Amino acid sequence: MLTHEAQSQMLTHAQAEEIFLRLSRYSNADGLEMLIAGGHSALTRFANNTIHQNVEEENYVVSVRTVIGRKTARATTNKLDDESLRRAVESAEAMTEVQVEDPDLVPLAPAPMSEGPPTERYFENTAALTPADRASAVESIVAIAKKNGLTTAGIFSSSRSAEAIMNSRGLSVFHAQTSSEISITMLAGDSSGWQKANSPDARNLDAVALAETAAGKARDSASPREASPGKYTVILEPAAVLDLVGFMFFDFGGMAILDQRSFLTNRVGTKLFGENITVDDDVYHPLQSGAPYDGEGVHRQRVRLIENGVVQNLVYARATAEKMKKSEHAAKVGHIAPTGHGFPLPNEIGEAPMNIVFDAGPEPARRTVEQMIASTDRGILVTRCWYIREVEPYEKILTGMTRDGTFYIEGGRLRHGLRNFRFNQSLIHMLSNVAEMGTPVRASGEESFDMVVPPMKVRDFNFTEVTKF
Amino acid sequence: MKDIASWILNTAQARGASYCDLRAVDERARTIATKNGKVGHASNSESLGVGIRVIADGAWGFAATQELSRASVEATAARAVEVARASARVKQHELQLAPEKAYVDEWTTPYKIDPFDTSISDNIELLLKVDSELRAVEGVTLAEALLSFRRYEQWFFSSLGSDIHQTKFITGAGYSAYAFAGTEIQKRSYPNSFGGQYQNKGYELVQELKLVENARRIAEEAVALHKADQCPQGTFDIVLDSSQLGLQIHESVGHPIELDRVLGMEANFAGTSFLTTDKLRTLRYGSDLVNVVADATLEHGPGLGTFKYDDEGVPAQCTPIITHGLFTGYLSSRETAPAIGADHSSGTMRAEGWNRIPLIRMTNISILPGDKPLTLDALIASTDHGIFFKTNRSWSIDDKRYNFQFGTEIGWEIKGGKLGRMLKNPSYSGITTEFWNSMDAICSRDQWTLWGTPNCGKGQPMQTMGTGHGASPARFSKVKVGSAYKGT
Numbered sequence: 001m002l003t004h005e006a007q008s009q010m011l012t013h014a015q016a017e018e019i020f021l022r023l024s025r026y027s028n029a030d031g032l033e034m035l036i037a038g039g040h041s042a043l044t045r046f047a048n049n050t051i052h053q054n055v056e057e058e059n060y061v062v063s064v065r066t067v068i069g070r071k072t073a074r075a076t077t078n079k080l081d082d083e084s085l086r087r088a089v090e091s092a093e094a095m096t097e098v099q100v101e102d103p104d105l106v107p108l109a110p111a112p113m114s115e116g117p118p119t120e121r122y123f124e125n126t127a128a129l130t131p132a133d134r135a136s137a138v139e140s141i142v143a144i145a146k147k148n149g150l151t152t153a154g155i156f157s158s159s160r161s162a163e164a165i166m167n168s169r170g171l172s173v174f175h176a177q178t179s180s181e182i183s184i185t186m187l188a189g190d191s192s193g194w195q196k197a198n199s200p201d202a203r204n205l206d207a208v209a210l211a212e213t214a215a216g217k218a219r220d221s222a223s224p225r226e227a228s229p230g231k232y233t234v235i236l237e238p239a240a241v242l243d244l245v246g247f248m249f250f251d252f253g254g255m256a257i258l259d260q261r262s263f264l265t266n267r268v269g270t271k272l273f274g275e276n277i278t279v280d281d282d283v284y285h286p287l288q289s290g291a292p293y294d295g296e297g298v299h300r301q302r303v304r305l306i307e308n309g310v311v312q313n314l315v316y317a318r319a320t321a322e323k324m325k326k327s328e329h330a331a332k333v334g335h336i337a338p339t340g341h342g343f344p345l346p347n348e349i350g351e352a353p354m355n356i357v358f359d360a361g362p363e364p365a366r367r368t369v370e371q372m373i374a375s376t377d378r379g380i381l382v383t384r385c386w387y388i389r390e391v392e393p394y395e396k397i398l399t400g401m402t403r404d405g406t407f408y409i410e411g412g413r414l415r416h417g418l419r420n421f422r423f424n425q426s427l428i429h430m431l432s433n434v435a436e437m438g439t440p441v442r443a444s445g446e447e448s449f450d451m452v453v454p455p456m457k458v459r460d461f462n463f464t465e466v467t468k469f
Numbered sequence: 470m471k472d473i474a475s476w477i478l479n480t481a482q483a484r485g486a487s488y489c490d491l492r493a494v495d496e497r498a499r500t501i502a503t504k505n506g507k508v509g510h511a512s513n514s515e516s517l518g519v520g521i522r523v524i525a526d527g528a529w530g531f532a533a534t535q536e537l538s539r540a541s542v543e544a545t546a547a548r549a550v551e552v553a554r555a556s557a558r559v560k561q562h563e564l565q566l567a568p569e570k571a572y573v574d575e576w577t578t579p580y581k582i583d584p585f586d587t588s589i590s591d592n593i594e595l596l597l598k599v600d601s602e603l604r605a606v607e608g609v610t611l612a613e614a615l616l617s618f619r620r621y622e623q624w625f626f627s628s629l630g631s632d633i634h635q636t637k638f639i640t641g642a643g644y645s646a647y648a649f650a651g652t653e654i655q656k657r658s659y660p661n662s663f664g665g666q667y668q669n670k671g672y673e674l675v676q677e678l679k680l681v682e683n684a685r686r687i688a689e690e691a692v693a694l695h696k697a698d699q700c701p702q703g704t705f706d707i708v709l710d711s712s713q714l715g716l717q718i719h720e721s722v723g724h725p726i727e728l729d730r731v732l733g734m735e736a737n738f739a740g741t742s743f744l745t746t747d748k749l750r751t752l753r754y755g756s757d758l759v760n761v762v763a764d765a766t767l768e769h770g771p772g773l774g775t776f777k778y779d780d781e782g783v784p785a786q787c788t789p790i791i792t793h794g795l796f797t798g799y800l801s802s803r804e805t806a807p808a809i810g811a812d813h814s815s816g817t818m819r820a821e822g823w824n825r826i827p828l829i830r831m832t833n834i835s836i837l838p839g840d841k842p843l844t845l846d847a848l849i850a851s852t853d854h855g856i857f858f859k860t861n862r863s864w865s866i867d868d869k870r871y872n873f874q875f876g877t878e879i880g881w882e883i884k885g886g887k888l889g890r891m892l893k894n895p896s897y898s899g900i901t902t903e904f905w906n907s908m909d910a911i912c913s914r915d916q917w918t919l920w921g922t923p924n925c926g927k928g929q930p931m932q933t934m935g936t937g938h939g940a941s942p943a944r945f946s947k948v949k950v951g952s953a954y955k956g957t
Contacts, residue, residue: 131555348509
């Protein structure tokens with residue numbers, strides 16, 4: 001088993017293979033697959049200019065899937081001694097045996113014929129961050145808050161992790177990465193500002209710059225005024241864009257179409273969005289993160305999801321692709337093939353693109369947020385959205401609130417802070433009304449997974465109510 | 470476990486911690502889900518580890534490990550102290566905890582049938598029977614059903630001398646029918662959305678829910694919604710079914726009364742609260758009929774917020790939150806209680822697992838039923854013109870918990886005291902205190918259900934927690950309806 005010292009040192013590919021060998025000895029199933037994932041994660045949390053929570057965790061989880069005929073099931077444990085691993089295999093096998101035969105079950109994934117492009121996402125400097133390092137950064141953030149007469153709250157997290165998938169057909173893939181994240185809220189008496197950034201490499205995070213920007217937003221939005229609900233031109237900063245558009249990408253999986261729960265049912269190949277909307281799923285993009293293979297160990301492919309407003313392609317797990325080819329939808333969904341986007345089996349969801357990259361067009365056509373403000377006669381700048389939920393699944397109407405920095409724009413300038421709005425907005429309409437975009441950046445919000453998205457200027461964004469602050 | 474505890478407590482003390490507690494947790498879960506006639510998900514899981522929380526130099530530190538050897542837990546305890554010393558570099562004052570006694574006790578959720586004693590084959594057979602009933606209705610395009618069992622065993626020790634061993638069983642079950650046609654996806658769920666009903670019970674909960682018996686009706690309603698009229702826009706008297714009222718309580722009472730939010734400790738993520746401490750015992754939160762408690766005791770029922778001790782060793786309590794409309798109490802912890810002048814915590818600290826710190830979490834936040842007998846039928850009969858909302862579909866509220874908007878899966882018009890036409894896409898919205906002050910009727914105890922919300926998110930790193938919410942159907946006057954669909 002992994003010793004305490006070995007855990008602190010990070011799981012290696014060889015150690016993962018050794019655990020798989022031990023599991024294999026206990027299995028009588030036709031097929032065996034192992035997922036192992038874990039590592040060390042830490043998060044320093046601050047509020048009221050004080051570090052009030054500060055945590056570290058060390059954990060690895062082994063998940064075993066067995067296949068018997070056309071039946072499969074899974075058992076998971078974080079106990080890595082021989083007895084516990086044997087019990088996990090027995091548990092998976094016992095659950096597999098009582099399953100109903102699944103004609104759609106595909107054999108375990110074969111070993112890949114070739115490697116995908118390299119993805120270097122492990123940075124020693126980030127892996128080595130200590131509680132004292134994180135406290136130093138928080139000290140600098142608190143200093144900026146105090147300088148501005150504000151109170152700050154937020155996090156600085158860092159982690160090092162490793163994951164591997166192996167199976168009895170010889171597949172063996174391994175990925176290690178680091179991650180780091182800073183999120184800062186600055187609070188004034190009746191206003192607030194927010195900024196967030198994350199990266200596999202902590203050197204890309206500038207705590208001071210983020211804190212200064214958040215403080216500026218809190219300061220400039222003080223004494224917010226109330227504006228009437230209605231349709232406005234809005235400028236959405238990247239985090240706001242990310243949290244909104246994140247609600248549509250689970251519908252780009254083939255299984256979502258087969259289940260008829262996707263807003264793309266009967267719409268693949270149609271022009272659903274504006275001419276300027278082009279989106280890829282691309283785990284290999286330099287601003288992306290994550291493993292270059294899916295939950296079965298299949299290498300992820302770059303997939304063009306939307307081109308010039310037309311929904312071009314879906315993503316597929318291996319079993320979904322097989323099922324789609326035989327379905328009534330086959331002729332209507334474009335190219336059908338496994339793309340390396342499946343979730344670990346068995347699951348009900350199938351697959352989803354999780355490495356979204358927006359293409360904002362050629363450089364000269366892009367606009368900075370400042371340029372967008374300057375070209376806006378009357379509009380609203382949205383820093384961040386909050387508590388977004390789907391109201392209607394086929395028109396993709398979302399409701400939610402603005403938060404932590406909402407500003408009124410008039411005559412090309414930010415005029416004052418605004419009380420926060422509730423919106424009820426169709427994503428289809430929103431992405432059909434994008435007037436301008438900026439350079440895509442790696443953005444991070446709270447409602448969706450991280451993406452590479454641009455800021456957007458959107459016409460006729462639908463605010464329906466105003467809250468009290 | 471006592472050995473592990475002594476290694477940890479001794480190490481923390483030797484390193485200079487002024488306080489230490491630890492939670493060793495052994496957790497087991499089984500999840501089975503079916504989709505359109507097949508098993509969609511089948512898994513067993515287990516997790517074991519220990520989380521160590523210390524105060525050193527007047528600040529918090531926490532470290533957790535899955536490895537329970539002496540070397541590992543002692544190193545982890547030392548690490549927790551090191552983390553606390555780093556925290557102490559950025560502080561405005563020394564941590565002070567409200568006093569608490571030491572307890573030595575053992576407790577287990579009362580249950581009749583250990584869910585892990587039921588056969589997986591029988592579990593699958595039940596779900597497939599539900600699935601078959603749902604898909605027997607023409608127009609149903611997707612049927613999903615779920616069974617979820619969890620056994621959560623925890624040993625809590627603290628430097629105060631507490632030694633508390635608790636075991637909880639959590640059972641959940643439910644299903645949904647979807648109907649896609651034209652340009653609409655409609656959905657009905659039973660007995661609630663979010664996977665169904667969850668309680669701290671054994672398998673007997675599944676037997677009580679009458680899953681198969683209700684499946685045909687639920688599927689027929691999902692299909693019928695396609696022919697229903699769109700919910701109108703305007704101002705109406707509305708009646709909420711008990712599960713929707715449970716979620717309304719969760720969002721517009723349960724979260725704003727969390728004292729850590731009120732004190733700004735969640736400002737970066739979950740937000741703050743409009744319930745600043747000056748409002749305690751001064752704010753008219755609701756009408757005279759509104760009585761809400763935070764009750765973690767077994768007497769309240771087998772809710773997801775029921776336990777004997779919270780995760781910092783404080784006994785379960787019943788706290789009056791709203792008393793005849795007056796705001797009377799917060800959810801607090803040993804750290805936050807002194808901020809409102811309380812001499813003890815209200816016992817609401819809970820952690821998702823061994824690798825997370827306890828946070829203030831809702832226990833069972835329930836509205837008490839009306840004193841006088843009143844059935845849902847009688848409530849509707851006493852309503853001249855309004856809309857009846859059933860089973861949540863969407864939910865959203867601002868980060869201070871003022872402005873909310875909820876959508877339900879289905880609604881009906883009430884006219885002349887009778888349920889009339891079915892309405893699709895119903896939604897309503899409002900401001901928290903205005904809404905609760907408009908409550909003019911609530912059904913009696915025989916209509917009251919203790920619902921379980923299994924998916925409440927809070928904290929960084931995010932923790933998911935189950936909360937309980939007891940409610941009877943209730944009526945609210947002059948509420949804004951239908952703005953979710955206006956001009957989108």
